[in-house]
Amino acid sequence: MEYVHSDNGKHDAPDTPLEYQSETGRLNILGFWVFLGAEIALFATLFASYLVLVGRYADGPTPGELFEVKGVLIETFLLLTSSFTCGLAIHEMRRNSLKGLIVWLGITLLLGLGFLGFEIYEFVHYIHEGASLTTSAYWSGFFVLVGTHGAHVTMGIAWMILIIIQLVQRGLTKQTTRKVFVASLYWHFLDVVWIFIFTAVYLYGMVMHHG
Amino acid sequence: MAKKCSHFPWQHLIGFLLSIVLTLVALWAGLYSGFSMTIIIVIIVTLASVQAIIQLFMFMHMTESSNGKHQTHVMIHSAFIAVILVAGTIWVLSYGFH
Numbered sequence: 001m002e003y004v005h006s007d008n009g010k011h012d013a014p015d016t017p018l019e020y021q022s023e024t025g026r027l028n029i030l031g032f033w034v035f036l037g038a039e040i041a042l043f044a045t046l047f048a049s050y051l052v053l054v055g056r057y058a059d060g061p062t063p064g065e066l067f068e069v070k071g072v073l074i075e076t077f078l079l080l081t082s083s084f085t086c087g088l089a090i091h092e093m094r095r096n097s098l099k100g101l102i103v104w105l106g107i108t109l110l111l112g113l114g115f116l117g118f119e120i121y122e123f124v125h126y127i128h129e130g131a132s133l134t135t136s137a138y139w140s141g142f143f144v145l146v147g148t149h150g151a152h153v154t155m156g157i158a159w160m161i162l163i164i165i166q167l168v169q170r171g172l173t174k175q176t177t178r179k180v181f182v183a184s185l186y187w188h189f190l191d192v193v194w195i196f197i198f199t200a201v202y203l204y205g206m207v208m209h210h211g
Numbered sequence: 212m213a214k215k216c217s218h219f220p221w222q223h224l225i226g227f228l229l230s231i232v233l234t235l236v237a238l239w240a241g242l243y244s245g246f247s248m249t250i251i252i253v254i255i256v257t258l259a260s261v262q263a264i265i266q267l268f269m270f271m272h273m274t275e276s277s278n279g280k281h282q283t284h285v286m287i288h289s290a291f292i293a294v295i296l297v298a299g300t301i302w303v304l305s306y307g308f309h
Contacts, residue, residue: 020276030278037289044293048300069242076234084227087270091220188270192263198234199259203241207251 017094018177025178032182036189043193046148047200050141054208058136063201064209066126072202075118076194079153082111083191086184093180098172101180105164108187112157119150146201149193156190159183226269233262 019025086108092100123143126132133143163176163183170176237258241251267273273282 026276026278029276030281033273033278033282033285037285037292040286040289040293041296044296047293048297051297051301052304069238073238077231080227080230080234083266083270084223084230087223087226088220090272091223095218185271188266191270192266195234195259195262195266199237199255203237203255204252207241207248207255 017181018172018174019181022174022178025174028178029182029185032185036185039189039193043145043148043196046141046145047196050145051200053137053141054204056137058138060135060139061126061129061131062209063138063142063205066129066131067202067205067209069206071118071122072198075115075122076198078111078115078118079191079194082108082115083188085111086187090181090184093172093177096172098167101172102164102167105160105167105180109157109160109164112153112160112187116150116153116157119146119153123147123150142201146197149190149197152190152193156183156187159186222269226265229265230262233258233265 019029085104089101089104089108092104126139131139131142133140160183163179166179167176237255240246240254240258244251246254267286273279273286276282
């Protein structure tokens with residue numbers, strides 16, 4: 001077990017980020033990567049069922065009729081930028097700047113809320129156009145896949161608010177930096193999932209409509 | 212391993228710009244290139260995978276810490292599971308191999 005030996009020396013180096021300085025911190029972060037692996041399996045099943053149900057519209061609207069390039073791009077760039085600003089927050093954290101960390105986390109939070117707002121607007125729009133969870137097998141697959149991602153974003157926003165509160169109360173410690181780092185992994189992961197939703201759901205849906 | 216923290220986050224900026232470019236290229240390939248459906252699917256899935264890898268390395272620091280190897284193994288393993296799940300399901304259910 002290399003974990004056992006890893007506390008000797010190299011992790012006490014002054015340039016080791018705080019969140020990696022304790023054994024617990026390192027194992028928590030590794031554990032979170034394992035959780036993300038499970039999340040990948042979860043989303044893979046949802047992508048698989050969505051892709052199999054493409055074309056099963058049951059007289060309901062088709063995605064080509066409802067998807068719009070502009071709305072999808074706004075959502076994509078909001079989430080992509082929030083992933084970038086979340087990375088900047090970690091960068092600030094590692095420069096020991098509590099203020100920089102909180103500012104960039106706050107911006108990430110706002111971009112995440114913007115994304116969520118656009119997504120809710122999009123869902124309401126689709127339901128008004130006659131495409132809801134129960135309209136057809138296709139739209140069930142769509143709402144379950146994209147909705148599960150949206151639920152994860154909502155959860156991420158709540159998580160980030162709680163972490164900002166803790167940062168204000170406790171400052172930068174081995175515990176708080178580890179919590180921020182784990183939350184940042186979660187947030188980047190949500191953008192990774194969105195890249196595939198953008199590709200497999202929206203882009204593919206619009207390509208079929210064009211073609 | 213511990214990464215030196217320079218004053219300017221170049222790694223993040225480059226990752227961000229690459230992600231924007233890849234997204235726009237995928238959009239162009241899908242809607243305006245006029246390629247055949249098969250070629251478009253190959254291109255956009257490849258671009259999405261590249262962008263995911265950029266996120267893992269440039270934003271998520273996957274290879275950092277003494278557990279970097281384990282973290283990378285977990286991701287490779289779950290990517291493998293995901294590919295089998297998605298490709299296998301499509302193969303069996305959409306192309307009638309049941």
